[in-house]
Structure formats: structure tokens, C-alpha cells
Amino acid sequence: MSGIKDLFNNLTGKAEQPPRTCKQCGTEIAYADYVANHCICPQCGAYFRMRAVERLDETVDRGTFQEIDKKLKSKNPINFPDYAEKLEKAEKASGLNEGVVCGTAKISGVDCGLFIMDSAFMMGSMGTVVGEKITRLFEKATALKLPVIGFITSGGARMQEGIFSLMQMAKVSGAVKRHSEAGLLYIAVLTDPTTGGITASFAMQGDIIIAEPKALIGFAGQRVIEQTTGEKLPAGFQRAEFQLEHGFVDLIEERPRMTYTLSKLLKLHQPA
């Protein structure tokens, strides 16, 4: 626990965490137990949406994470009404400056670039800063010849930044391509939810795409599809298992085994 306390303090400035309540079965879980159980409900097995700091804590070798571009903050590029206030609220709620945490770290001794999106900041939506941070991460990883692991969760492009948000999809795609052309590995880990413009860009551009069980992964929103087509959505539509069945993810991995699987893949791809 001291590890994650320090991490929380470093990343968000708030170490003390209240107990968590499972949305599925209502069980209250002390924070230490919650983290020890990989943010999964010990009663019913439901996956909570992990905070970036929690993901970091269970993924990287202790003390190896070096955050980059921590201070980058969104402006209001199209002067969208109430956006500045929304950003301020999101900062307070999440303790973060934006919806993605980027840096370099070791995973089981292998150096890599890492980006972890955090749905506590405006649903992890992508505005210019999220796009810029992920682009810089890929550029840095290309320069340092590092693989990239991305933990993805996002509601899609951030509409309050208008066309600037949309263009981040192209910008990040360019950086992913250059990283790939340098012969480097990119593993995308899709967590609940991964939707919209994120699915339509870097979530689907990994050499290897791993999903967490039952994560919602799709392009169009479910309500939009129902309203547009009048069709009833089949059970399990757009869940990780659906995406595996249709061939769009390489594997589904349980959260407690995720780091182990990542480390195996990282080692296998290391240059001889």
C-alpha cells in the first residue's frame, strides 16, 4: 500500500482513498483490499474501471515510472461554453491535469513507453492535450527505440474542442505509424469503455490488441444504433467477447494475469 499511496500522491496529490462500492452487487470494499484484488469485486467478480494510478501500480516495476508531460493542460481552443468550468471540475474530481498519464517505465525489467487513460477525467475523452500527450509518447518511444503499451479507456473525441479533437485521431495515427515503421512494438489494452474516435484510431492500431473481459469496445454508441436502425441489439453486443468472436482483438486477458501476459509479450519482442 505504501507504494500506491506514494503513487497517488505523486500523480494526483491525494493519497487517502475511501472504500469502494461495487455497482453490480453493492458490496463495500476497503481500499487496500480493493487494490490487492486488482480493482475487482471480491464478491461478484465485477471489474471496476481502474484509475491510471492503480493500473500503473500493478503494471510497472516499482519505482521505475517516469512521467512525461504531466503539466500539460487543456485550453479552450474554440471557446466552447462552460468548458473551462468542466475542465476545472474534472481536475478536482480526478486529481489529474488531463485524461491520460504518459511516461516511461520497466515492466518485468523491460523498458517501455506507457500511456494510461483515465475515465475519471471527462470519460477519458480525447481533446488536444490527450492527443498531444499520446503523440509525444509515441515520438519519444520511437526516438528511444522503446515498445509502447497503451491502456485505453475513452468515450471518444471530446466535442468541446470541436474539429481540434477530431484531428487528434489523425495526428496520433501518424505517430503510431512512425513508431511501427521503426520496427517497434505497440500493444493496445482495451478496457471498459473504448468507443467512438478512439476505436476508430489508435485503439485498433496495435500490433497486438488485448481486451479486458466484458469491456465495451465499439465505434458507434449503442443508443445511436438503436435509434438509427430501430433494431434491438443482440446480447453481448460490442463487448470484448463479441470483438474476439468477430476477429478484432487478439485475446481477452483477465486483469490479474494482464501484467504477466504483457511481460511475456514484451520479452518475446525484445531485439536479440
Place this chain on the structure above:
Amino acid sequence: MAIADVKTAYERVQAARNGKRPMGSYYIEHMIDDFVELHGDRRFGDDAAIVAGVGYLNRIPVTVIAMERGDTIEDRMKRNFGCPEPEGYRKALRLMKEAEKFHRPVICFIGSSGAYCGIEAEKRGQGLAIAENLYEMMGLKTPVISVVVGEGGSGGALALGVCDTAIMLENAVYSVISPEGCASILWKDASKAPEAAAHLKLTSYDLLKFDVVEKVIPEAGKTDREICSALKAVLLTEIGRLSQMSPEALLDHRYEKFRKIGG
């Protein structure tokens, strides 16, 4: 810029969506000589929401990829009202690669409310199809010019929009979300779309100011044929300019064009 102030943002949205507004096929018919339409994604099917093929712009061989919503109701249903399915994007990419092989410039015409929303489209990887286009177009070693002629609806539009030169017709719009979608999310009221349209800054002049597009083709007081001729002249100039660049310089320039947005 005086003309820019004549219409509100939402009036431009309505103009961009107008059923009589020329779409992709019109520009092919009036601009491209000896056009040969090429069909299918060689994976699953042929999507009529995207018309693609080869022909000449003056005497220059080009590949043209155009969103098309159709004219009659039957035609529109066949074309999903211009909303491409994954096969449309895959056909587009296949033909862009063919253009690259033969060092031929690519012209994309964008006009669609967005990528098709449906169960089948999701099953066949709508997100992946767009993601692959963004990724591959960033590395396509031949000039790409994208022209937004109607509504440029979000990721489904951007999938033909990774380019060296972006052009918009004056009354075209280009947005991350439809004004109706934005208004329903923000204010739970789609009827506030006109207000949302103004806030989204989605007009051609907004995007020119933001350096997201390089050229706006004026429409006010002009016939469709005149607009088409003006656009053709710009396309010829741009193709001439881009064709002078080495493939490496072209790709660096394309990377930087997007790299600097929100940088």
C-alpha cells in the same frame, strides 16, 4: 471575408445537407474525363456510399474516391444516404494503394453525416476500417487532396481526410459531432442544434482560420458549374505543386500538417 458573415453556422449546415446539393458523383461527372468506376473491397462487398475509380483531370491520371448519397429514394437507400460501411472505407484504401503503386494523385470528395451506424457495420469492424485508413493514409506515398463538398461528419469523414491539402466548399461543414448530437448530449435537446452549430466552429471559414483546411472555394452567387470549375483549377494547381515533392518530403509535410494541430 464579408461573404462569410452572410450565413449563420446552422444555415451552412442546412446548405451542406441540402438534398439538391451536388455530391461526389457530380464532381466526377463534370471534372473527370474517361472515368472508370472500380468496385468492391475484395474482402466482403461493395459499398455504394463510396464511388471510386480512375480517370483524368485535364490530362493528368488521377484516382477519385467520393462519398455519394444518391438522388432518388431507392438510390439513397442503396447508398445508405451516403453513410459508408466498413467495405466503403476498405475499397477506398485498396484504390489508394493502387494509386500509390502507379504514382497517381488521389482526390477524395467528402460529404456524409458520418460512418454508417449499425449492428452489421460494427460486426465487420467499422472502427478498425477507419483506423486503418487514418494509419495507411499517413504513409501513402502519393499526393492526397481531400475536398469537403457537403457535411464532413466526424471520423467517417476523416477516414478520407488524411491529406496533403484540405479544401472546403464555402458552405460545407466539418465537425467532430453533428450539431444535433452535440445539443442532445449537452442540453438534452436536439432542437438547440443551431446554437450548438455556432459553438462547434464547423464552417469552412472557421476551419481555414484554424489552419485545418488550406483553401475555401467561394459559393455565394455562383452556379454549381462555376464552383466545379473553380475547384478544378485549385485541384490542378495543388496537384502540380505536390507532384514536385519527393515522397519523403510529401510524407513529412503531411505528418507536420496534422502534427501541429493542437500541438
